[in-house]
Amino acid sequence: MSKADYVYAVLLEEIRTAQIPGGTALRAAAVAARLGVSVTPVREALRRLENDRLVRYQAHxxxxxxxxGDxxxxxxxxxxxxxxxxxxxxAAARITPAELxxxxxxxxxxxxxxxRGESAGLGELSRDFHLRIADIGGPAFxxxxxxxxxxxxxxxxxxxxWLRPAPAARQLAAHAAVLRALEEADADAAERVMxxxxxxxxxxxxxHLSGHSDLG
Incomplete structure (x- = not known):
């Protein structure tokens, strides 16, 4: 991993999880000092984030x-x-027994x-579940x-x-339904349920959360 890749990965994760909230100014020198790199890879990472439309440059x-917003x-x-x-x-047509x-x-x-009431990491595990299926279904693009x-x-x-029991249970039930459709190679059901x-x-x-970016 290059230094620019490292800076990009750190900032992407911090923005994705709202550790750096929307509207925050990212000063290249400050980011460089915090991450222990020079300003050059920080500027490269910021340009990549701009291409991702997660960062924008404004005059001055x-x-x-x-x-x-909403x-x-x-x-x-x-x-x-x-x-x-x-x-x-x-994925319903491509998934292997090992992937299932x-x-x-x-x-x-x-x-x-x-x-067990241990819900703190369920959001990231759900992301993993979803992306595994997407990767199986479309590994090229x-x-x-x-x-x-x-x-x-x-x-x-x-x-x-996933921090709220009722919607978390409903989402988990949907995951189970997606799994059943994949097991049965039912492409229509897999797409519909997902x-x-x-x-x-x-x-x-x-x-429930529209406009409440401070919940983190």
Whole structure:
């Protein structure tokens, strides 16, 4: 990993998880000092983040983290539903027994954690579940696009629906339904369930958390 790659990975994760909230100015010198690198790789990383539309440059202000609103939130879940619905459809025809076993193990681990009330890491495990399916369904392009979509909208840790028992249980049930469709090689059901699952998550977040970026 180059220094620019390292800086990019750190800043991407901090923006994605809203550790650096929207509207924050990113001073290259300050970031360089914090991460122990020179200013050059920081500037390269910031340009990459600008291409990802996570950072924008403004005259006399430098780089600022984009502050996304409700319209962007709706678009985020719509794009995810389209991409990951297609990914699930394609995965139904391509998934191997070993890949199914891996998804089952991940799902069972999530169910056990939810039952124990250990919900802090469920959001990241859910992301893993979704991206594994997208990678299986579209290893050439679709998985990469799904990953980019996941990274495009910050989710504060406290804004995760996995921290709330009722919606978390509903989302876990949807994961189980997606798994059944994949096991049965039912492409129509896999796409339908995955699409509805993501749209349901988007509806919940818009209804309960819209405009509350400070929940993290």
């Amino acid at each position: 202000h430098g780089a600022t983290v984009v502050d996304l 319209a962007a939130l709706e678009e985020f879940y719509g794009v995810r539903a389209a991409l990951e619905g297609l990914g699930a459809r394609l 076993d891996g998804l089952r193990a991940l799902h069972e681990s999530m169910a056990e954690s939810l039952e 679709l998985g990469q696009q799904a990953r980019a979509a996941h990274n495009s909208f910050p989710v504060p840790p406290g804004a995760s629906l 699409t509805a699952h993501i749209r349901d998550a988007g509806t919940w977040r818009r209804t």
